[in-house]
Amino acid sequence: MPPAYDQCVTRLSVAIRPPAEVIAALAGLPRLPTPGVTWSAPESWLVKLRPLGHVPEHLVEPLATALAEELEGVPPVPCVLGPVTRRLHAQWLGAPVTGLDDLASLVFDATVGLVPVTHPQPFRADVVLARGRVPAALAGQPVDAGWTVDAVALVADRSAPARPNMIDLARFPLTR
Numbered sequence: 001m002p003p004a005y006d007q008c009v010t011r012l013s014v015a016i017r018p019p020a021e022v023i024a025a026l027a028g029l030p031r032l033p034t035p036g037v038t039w040s041a042p043e044s045w046l047v048k049l050r051p052l053g054h055v056p057e058h059l060v061e062p063l064a065t066a067l068a069e070e071l072e073g074v075p076p077v078p079c080v081l082g083p084v085t086r087r088l089h090a091q092w093l094g095a096p097v098t099g100l101d102d103l104a105s106l107v108f109d110a111t112v113g114l115v116p117v118t119h120p121q122p123f124r125a126d127v128v129l130a131r132g133r134v135p136a137a138l139a140g141q142p143v144d145a146g147w148t149v150d151a152v153a154l155v156a157d158r159s160a161p162a163r164p165n166m167i168d169l170a171r172f173p174l175t176r
Contacts, residue, residue: 011157012055012115012169014067014107015046016100016149018127022081025145026095026127029085036133037093044164045127046155047079047097049104050111053118063114064154064170070110071152071172077103080146085129087139094126095143107152150174 018026023042031039055063079099088094104123130138153168 010055010057010060012052012060012063013046013048013155013157014050014052014111014152015048015155016152017046018081018145019147022145022147025081025143026129029095029129029141029143031130032138034130034135034138037130037135037138038132039130040128041164044157044159044166045129046166047100047125047127049100049107049123049125049152051118052111052115055115059114060154060169063111066110066114067107067152067154067170067172070106071174074103074106074174075176076174077149078146079125079149080144081127082144083142085139085141085143086126087134087136088124088126088128090134090136091131092126092128093130093134093138094128097125097127100125100149103149103152 023045026045027042077099079097081095081097085093085095101123104125108123151174152172154170156167156169158165158167
């Protein structure tokens with residue numbers, strides 16, 4: 001049953017946006033036409049610290065407040081992309097990102113009281129490059145980049161087929 005109008009839901013994630021040089025490294029990977037596979041657009045490339053799923057609109061402000069409080073004073077976090085792409089549950093092709101476990105744990109702690117667990121645990125950070133029936137042969141492409149995460153965002157996914165639309169509802173700077 002669809003939600004009532006005053007209880008509209010939005011698909012949300014707490015995520016980081018890779019910088020331009022990381023987007024360029026990912027864009028340089030082969031993206032061969034493959035039956036049953038849809039390649040994601042660079043505009044949708046995020047590193048999700050916690051996918052929240054479909055969340056009622058009235059929880060957006062409390063989520064933003066909880067995240068702001070939890071992330072206040074957290075320093076920037078170095079992370080690394082790679083070393084190779086991987087197949088996730090035969091449904092996604094991802095580029096793994098390491099170094100974010102502690103940050104993801106903080107995000108989880110800040111949000112779990114508002115949004116129950118909706119996605120598999122434990123946490124695994126990836127930039128999703130493709131979806132669908134991803135053959136194992138697509139995995140294993142070398143990719144190597146590193147950066148320092150200086151902000152986390154509460155992101156609404158308002159995408160439509162072939163039209164990515166990822167909107168930052170709130171940003172939380174990480175400061176020294």
